[in-house]
Amino acid sequence: MRRFPLMMATAAVTFALALSSCGGGESSGDGSEATGTLTLAGWSLASTPEFQTLADAFNATDPKYKVEVKEYQDGNNYDTQMVADLAAGTAPDIYVQKNLKNFYTYQDGEQLLDVSDVATELSDETGGLDAYEVDGKTWAIPYRQDAWVIFYNKDLFAKAGVAEPDGTWTWDDYVTAAEQLTAALGADGAQGAYQHSWQSVVQGFALAQTPGADLLSGDFSYLTPYYERSLALADAGAMPDYGTVTTNKLTYQAQFGKQKAALLPMGTWYIATLIAQQASGDADAFEWGIAPAPQYDESTTGTDNVPVTFADPTGLGINPALDEDKVQTAKDFLAFAAGPDGAKAMAGIGITPALTSDDVVDTFFATDGAPTDELSKFAFSTHEVKPENPVSEHTAAIQNLLNETHSAILSKSVTVDEGIADAEQRAQDEVLNK
Amino acid sequence: MSESSVAIARPTGAVGTRGPLRRLWLRNALQGWGFILPNFVGFALLTMVPVVTLFYYAFTSWNAFGKAKFTGVENFVRMWNDGSFWTALWNTVYYTAFHIPLTLVVSLGLALLLNRRIRGLAFFRTAAFFPYITSIVAIAVVWNTLFSPDYGPINQFLRAIGIDNPPGWTASATWSMPAVIIVGTWREMGYYMLLFLAGLQTVPRELYEAARVDGANRWQQFWGVTLPMLRPTTFFVTVMLTIGSFKVFDLILVMTEGGPGQSTLVLSQYIYQKGFYENDFGYASAVSIVLFAICIAVTVIQFLYNKRKDA
Numbered sequence: 001m002r003r004f005p006l007m008m009a010t011a012a013v014t015f016a017l018a019l020s021s022c023g024g025g026e027s028s029g030d031g032s033e034a035t036g037t038l039t040l041a042g043w044s045l046a047s048t049p050e051f052q053t054l055a056d057a058f059n060a061t062d063p064k065y066k067v068e069v070k071e072y073q074d075g076n077n078y079d080t081q082m083v084a085d086l087a088a089g090t091a092p093d094i095y096v097q098k099n100l101k102n103f104y105t106y107q108d109g110e111q112l113l114d115v116s117d118v119a120t121e122l123s124d125e126t127g128g129l130d131a132y133e134v135d136g137k138t139w140a141i142p143y144r145q146d147a148w149v150i151f152y153n154k155d156l157f158a159k160a161g162v163a164e165p166d167g168t169w170t171w172d173d174y175v176t177a178a179e180q181l182t183a184a185l186g187a188d189g190a191q192g193a194y195q196h197s198w199q200s201v202v203q204g205f206a207l208a209q210t211p212g213a214d215l216l217s218g219d220f221s222y223l224t225p226y227y228e229r230s231l232a233l234a235d236a237g238a239m240p241d242y243g244t245v246t247t248n249k250l251t252y253q254a255q256f257g258k259q260k261a262a263l264l265p266m267g268t269w270y271i272a273t274l275i276a277q278q279a280s281g282d283a284d285a286f287e288w289g290i291a292p293a294p295q296y297d298e299s300t301t302g303t304d305n306v307p308v309t310f311a312d313p314t315g316l317g318i319n320p321a322l323d324e325d326k327v328q329t330a331k332d333f334l335a336f337a338a339g340p341d342g343a344k345a346m347a348g349i350g351i352t353p354a355l356t357s358d359d360v361v362d363t364f365f366a367t368d369g370a371p372t373d374e375l376s377k378f379a380f381s382t383h384e385v386k387p388e389n390p391v392s393e394h395t396a397a398i399q400n401l402l403n404e405t406h407s408a409i410l411s412k413s414v415t416v417d418e419g420i421a422d423a424e425q426r427a428q429d430e431v432l433n434k
Numbered sequence: 435m436s437e438s439s440v441a442i443a444r445p446t447g448a449v450g451t452r453g454p455l456r457r458l459w460l461r462n463a464l465q466g467w468g469f470i471l472p473n474f475v476g477f478a479l480l481t482m483v484p485v486v487t488l489f490y491y492a493f494t495s496w497n498a499f500g501k502a503k504f505t506g507v508e509n510f511v512r513m514w515n516d517g518s519f520w521t522a523l524w525n526t527v528y529y530t531a532f533h534i535p536l537t538l539v540v541s542l543g544l545a546l547l548l549n550r551r552i553r554g555l556a557f558f559r560t561a562a563f564f565p566y567i568t569s570i571v572a573i574a575v576v577w578n579t580l581f582s583p584d585y586g587p588i589n590q591f592l593r594a595i596g597i598d599n600p601p602g603w604t605a606s607a608t609w610s611m612p613a614v615i616i617v618g619t620w621r622e623m624g625y626y627m628l629l630f631l632a633g634l635q636t637v638p639r640e641l642y643e644a645a646r647v648d649g650a651n652r653w654q655q656f657w658g659v660t661l662p663m664l665r666p667t668t669f670f671v672t673v674m675l676t677i678g679s680f681k682v683f684d685l686i687l688v689m690t691e692g693g694p695g696q697s698t699l700v701l702s703q704y705i706y707q708k709g710f711y712e713n714d715f716g717y718a719s720a721v722s723i724v725l726f727a728i729c730i731a732v733t734v735i736q737f738l739y740n741k742r743k744d745a
Binding site for chain 2: 076108110241244405408410413
């Protein structure tokens with residue numbers, strides 16, 4: 001029992017599957033119909049209000065079935081738990097596609113209902129919809145579409161006498177600003193930038209912005225300049241190096257919120273957190289704003305262009321095992337969540353909805369504590385968001401491999417060239433030609 | 435379980451005699467089964483069935499949904515050509531090869547030290563056992579901070595005593611494994627110390643007296659009396675340590691997540707990655723069978739060696 005706890009777990013799931021398939025079939029239909037609810041999966045409900053907010057707003061429209069939220073674990077455990085529950089036949093009627101990495105598993109495993117009819121009714125403005133398209137059909141509906149931007153501390157910029165971002169930055173401008181800030185602020189213990197230890201911070205931008213970059217091509221040379229800049233920034237002392245971030249378990253919320261860094265590349269989900277933490281005192285009180293992500297080159301910079309950035313949409317999918325009767329209400333819920341009403345409900349609690357109309361932007365920036373400058377609004381509403389995890393059967397394996405490359409390069413265990421050559425070799429041997 | 439079946443088996447010799455004896459046997463047998471049943475049912479449902487199915491899934495391609503596709507030995511062929519598998523295997527051997535002897539020596543040393551009458555004995559024994567009952571997540575956070583290359587106390591100390599280029603520990607591919615081994619040893623030494631302490635209590639005092647009369651010094655007493663008398667304990671500890679080392683998982687997951695690069699990627703973590711990150715349960719099952727085979731093989735060798743020594 002102690003030897004292989006993990007595989008045991010897997011096998012236990014299988015066993016549960018066998019058990020449930022014996023008796024589950026008939027009883028589940030009658031039981032849930034009586035209560036008249038549709039279940040929706042969500043995680044960490046206490047700190048993640050979006051699911052309850054969506055459910056409440058939808059229930060207020062008096063649907064045939066009320067939506068009820070079922071709590072799951074946070075982080076990677078969400079997908080592990082969901083896979084187990086789907087396999088066992090105990091999963092909720094509607095479940096969230098937390099990122100695109102596992103979407104393939106669900107879609108290929110026939111755990112998603114075709115929702116193409118919902119997709120055709122949605123506004124063209126809905127971000128991230130294409131990501132869920134496989135074989136010409138849509139399998140999930142995005143209700144939330146974050147995007148990576150730059151957070152910056154206006155007070156620290158003023159103190160250092162460095163010009164604030166104006167939407168024209170390339171990554172070289174970002175590096176220069178971070179170094180200037182460090183030189184001016186070093187005496188106070190602040191650094192120019194903070195880049196968290198995630199592979200996304202380097203690889204996400206590189207993949208989205210570099211012309212011709214393709215995760216599944218097995219050619220990772222597009223990563224080189226992005227890694228070189230990150231290493232140079234750490235070497236110059238303009239941001240904490242990788243070892244310091246990982247061994248001291250630094251958090252981006254503390255680094256930026258406690259004014260230890262003036263620049264922070266991060267997803268728009270941090271806006272709501274930062275507002276909340278400034279209100280509660282967990283973060284210092286200071287003026288901040290968001291700016292578009294620095295660009296690969298000048299062809300996409302400036303507020304008259306559309307900056308390119310990345311993030312995975314967050315979508316809702318329907319469990320094909322749900323009652324025939326409930327399908328329409330489930331689809332109505334998806335349409336509601338991705339539509340203007342759902343978007344406004346999301347914006348009201350600081351979440352970036354997939355649909356960003358002017359109305360939504362106004363709601364979002366009307367929140368107490370949100371920045372009010374034009375550049376922040378531009379950065380929030382105007383961008384081309386490419387998926388971090390292009391959907392394919394190889395995505396999860398390649399991302400895992402590149403995550404190892406990420407830590408090897410940033411810890412200087414290998415040079416950038418060695419790390420990338422090794423990753424290309426492994427991608428060929430272990431994933432693409434396996 | 436084997437003990438109970440032996441106990442039941444014995445009266446069966448009397449079956450031929452019928453009557454009250456047979457009833458007694460039946461009652462004993464039912465009682466025996468009654469006692470082991472709750473545990474046995476749990477074992478069968480949650481351990482045995484999954485393990486048996488695992489052997490099947492190792493020969494399939496399965497992503498947790500639908501039917502597993504039978505692929506024969508494909509998973510094993512893939513493993514043979516999988517560089518990451520060999521890296522993980524090598525790292526597991528690396529961890530085991532250093533962790534076992536180090537833990538043996540440290541825990542035996544502690545046991546010898548704490549087997550004497552010293553002031554505050556209970557306190558020291560408790561202190562040595564403390565890491566074993568501390569949350570692994572807390573251990574990882576604290577040790578990672580201690581190991582921090584630039585600001586950690588360990589490297590500050592090393593710099594203070596004149597080492598200009600102290601190791602990068604968990605932030606360096608070269609030193610991450612030693613760092614994990616150190617923490618693994620520190621964490622488990624208390625537990626094995628306890629086993630050695632129990633072993634030491636069973637060594638008859640007369641043997642030491644006889645040795646002293648013969649003029650043996652402390653060192654000779656240790657080699658000539660303590661170590662040979664401790665052999666059953668040492669054997670047990672070694673077997674437990676071996677199995678524990680091969681399946682090391684939680685410590686590495688929370689300390690380094692296998693990194694930097696693949697420097698601390700071990701087999702059990704590789705299995706976890708393939709299974710739960712990449713939903714490649716067939717391949718993960720195949721790798722876990724290999725890990726299982728290695729554990730069995732090494733344990734059997736240890737048993738055979740021990741038996742030869744006994745003879």
